[in-house]
Amino acid sequence: MLGRIIAQKRREVEELRVGLDIDKVSELKRSKHPRNFNHTPNRVAVIAELKKASPIKGQLCADYNLPDMALSYAENGAAVISVLTDKEFFQGSPDFLPEIRTLVQLPLLRKDFIIDELQLYESLLLGADLVLLIAAVHNYPRLLDLTVKCRELGMEPLLEVHDREEVKKALDLPVGMIGVNNRNLKDFTVDIKTSLKLAEYIPDNIGRVSESGIRSAADMRLLGEHGYQAALIGEALVTSPNPGMKLRELVNYDQG
Numbered sequence: 003m004l005g006r007i008i009a010q011k012r013r014e015v016e017e018l019r020v021g022l023d024i025d026k027v028s029e030l031k032r033s034k035h036p037r038n039f040n041h042t043p044n045r046v047a048v049i050a051e052l053k054k055a056s057p058i059k060g061q062l063c064a065d066y067n068l069p070d071m072a073l074s075y076a077e078n079g080a081a082v083i084s085v086l087t088d089k090e091f092f093q094g095s096p097d098f099l100p101e102i103r104t105l106v107q108l109p110l111l112r113k114d115f116i117i118d119e120l121q122l123y124e125s126l127l128l129g130a131d132l133v134l135l136i137a138a139v140h141n142y143p144r145l146l147d148l149t150v151k152c153r154e155l156g157m158e159p160l161l162e163v164h165d166r167e168e169v170k171k172a173l174d175l176p177v178g179m180i181g182v183n184n185r186n187l188k189d190f191t192v193d194i195k196t197s198l199k200l201a202e203y204i205p206d207n208i209g210r211v212s213e214s215g216i217r218s219a220a221d222m223r224l225l226g227e228h229g230y231q232a233a234l235i236g237e238a239l240v241t242s243p244n245p246g247m248k249l250r251e252l253v254n255y256d257q258g
């Protein structure tokens with residue numbers, strides 16, 4: 003699956019090579035004020051994901067209305083909104099980013115499979131504040147290029163890892179946040195223990211984000227005990243009959 007996704011991203015990068023207005027990038031870099039993820043000490047914040055579909059489960063919720071969902075995330079305590087921009091496999095769209103940016107004041111994470119600098123320029127133009135970079139997709143020199151470029155453009159890289167080797171690789175990069183994906187991208191199994199196990203290898207000065215399969219207040223408490231600053235949550239929110247209420251329950255995980 004990951005191989006298929008990357009092949010598709012190569013085609014998208016070729017389209018960007020023709021279509022992207024590079025002149026606009028330096029202009030924007032000067033004028034744009036990024037929205038920062040402001041973290042409260044000793045709390046696990048929620049990065050709420052706009053996720054319409056997944057490659058394994060297909061469409062996740064029938065009456066998915068993107069603007070309503072974004073507004074309810076903002077009203078119910080999300081710290082950041084994660085916007086899946088991949089079209090082919092997640093039914094997202096790059097156009098979602100500027101749309102959501104006008105609706106809410108929160109920082110926006112661009113969630114896609116970034117393989118080329120051109121996608122970073124595009125992310126800036128679309129209005130991303132943070133960008134996901136996946137360790138499993140690149141060798142070290144390539145990851146270094148992408149993280150450095152991301153920061154140069156004034157966006158914060160969230161470096162996604164899944165095992166100890168990848169944590170080591172991430173710690174040699176100029177990153178302030180590491181995202182531990184509980185989902186194994188090879189077989190798509192999910193286990194929150196991945197985050198609990200890898201926590202001890204991430205130093206305290208690096209932000210810890212746990213990604214995927216987080217569904218309950220109990221999960222949030224466990225992540226808090228392991229020093230996590232944020233949980234990235236998609237499915238549990240979008241598949242809930244009341245996503246806003248579900249988010250509130252997760253944000254206030256220590257009450258009740």
Ligand SMILES: O=P(O)(O)OC[C@@H](O)[C@@H](O)c1c[nH]c2ccccc12
Binds near residue numbers: 216235238
């Ligand atoms: O829907 P979940 O299980 O709450 O997971 C959200 C998020 O972690 C997941 O969408 C994700 C994590 N890393 C990714 C990389 C690409 C696409 C998607 C992802």
